[in-house]
Amino acid sequence: MSTFILSLETSSPICSVALHRDGMLVGQSELRLEKSHSSHLSVMVSQLLENTNHTLADVAAVTVSDGPGSYTGLRIGAAAAKGFCYASDIQLLAISTLRALAHQVATTTAHAHEYLYCPMLDARRMEVYSALYTHTGEEVVAPAPLVLDSATLSEQLTRRRVLFFGSGAAKFQPLVAEQPHAAFLLGIEPSAIAIGELAYEAYQRQEFQDVAYYEPFYLKEVYTTTPKA
Template sequence: MRILAVDTSTNVASAAILEDEVIIGEYNCNRGKTHSQRLMPMVQHLMETAGLTVSDIDAFSASIGPGSFTGLRIGVTTIKAMAFAAEKPVISVHTLDALAYNIPFAENLVCPMIDARNNQVFTAIYRFIGGKLERLTEYLGIPVTELADTLRVMDGKITFLGDACSMHKEYFEHELGDRVRIASANTALAKASSVAILAGKAYREGKLESYYDMVPFYLRKSQAERERENRKVKDD
C-alpha cells in the first residue's frame, strides 16, 4: 500500500508518501502561501526521490480543512487531478485530526488551533484513549475567549499546537495557567505525514472515496462571502 498525501491548509506546504506503515519521504516548506507554485514541484521531486511514478500510488489523500480557503482548494484540486489521471481512489482527512495526530499518545488534552483571523480559531479538542485518537468536541470556528471557556471546565493539562499558538500563547497561559503546554517546533505545524498515516488507517478499513466526492471542508463561509451577505442585508 502506497499513499501520497498533501497538506496545504495553512502556510505550510507539505507532501509525504506512506508505504505500508512507513513514511518513506516527506517535504515541508513554511514560507508563506505560495502553494500554487510550490506544491506540484514538491510532489514531483518527492516521487522522483522515492523512485516512484503516479501509477505506483494506491490512493491519494489531502487535508481537506478547515484552514486557508485558497490553500485547501489547491491541495484538494491537485490530489483529485492526480487520482483522476491514475484512476485511483482518494481519502479525505480533516486538518484538525491530522494536526492532533502530530503528537500521538499524548497524555494531555490535545488542542490544535488554526488561525481564523479576528482573534478566532478553527479548533477541536482531542484525547488519546486506549491509544486511539478521540475527538471530544465538534469541529469549531470560535473566538479564543470561547475556546478558553470550553477548556476551563475540562480536566487536565492541555497541549496546544497549530499556527495560531504563537498568536494566542500568552492569552491561554493567562487564562488557564500552568495547565498550558505548547507543542515543540517539530510537531507544532501541519505535516502531510500525519495526513498520510490517518489515510493509511482509513485505507485498511476500506474507507475510500471517488475523486469526484472529495471537497474542501471550510467549516464557515469565507470573509468575502460574509461581507457580501452583510452588504446585501444592508441594501435590503
C-alpha cells in the first residue's frame, strides 16, 4: 500500500505545502506573501488535496518543518500539523529546516561529494542559524546560532570546499571573499518538497512525534514583551 505524507514548511516568509507518495512528489503549492501563514495554510492544504484527488483520509502522516526559523511561522505550522493529526488520527513527523535545506541543495549539485553544505538562516544583525552537513546528510556541525565574522567556520574552510546558502548566506559572503574554499548559492529558500522527501525516510524509521507535546526546535529562547498600552 502506498504511503502518502503531507508536508508543511512555515519556517520562513514562504508558506509551502507538499504531498508525497512513497517519497515521490505528487503535488505542491507555495505562497510568497509576508505574514500569510495563519490565514492561508489550511486553505493551501485543502486545495492541494483537492487538486491531487486526495483527502486527509489518504494521508499516513503530516510532517512539519521543525526549525529553526521564524518563531511565529514555526508555531503556526506546528499548530496546523497537530490539528490535522488529531482530526484524522494520523502520525506527526518533524524534519530539521537546516537539514532539509542541505538536502535540497546537495541533491541538485554536481559532484555533490566534493562539498560540505552550510545552510544559513537569517537571525538579524550579523547572526544566523546554521549547521554543516555532508552530501549524504551526515551532521558535521550541529545546528547553532552563529555570530558571523571572518573566522566563522575557518577550521572547516581550510580543509574542505563549503557551499553556503539560505537567507543568511549573503551577509557572510563579503567576510570570506578571499577564502578559495567558500562558495555561495543565493536564492535558496526552505521548501516543503525537501521536507517531504526526508519525511518518507523518517516515517520508515518510525520517528514519530508526540502530537500532544511536540514543540518546534526554536534553537534560541522565545522572548516576549508586555505591551506598553
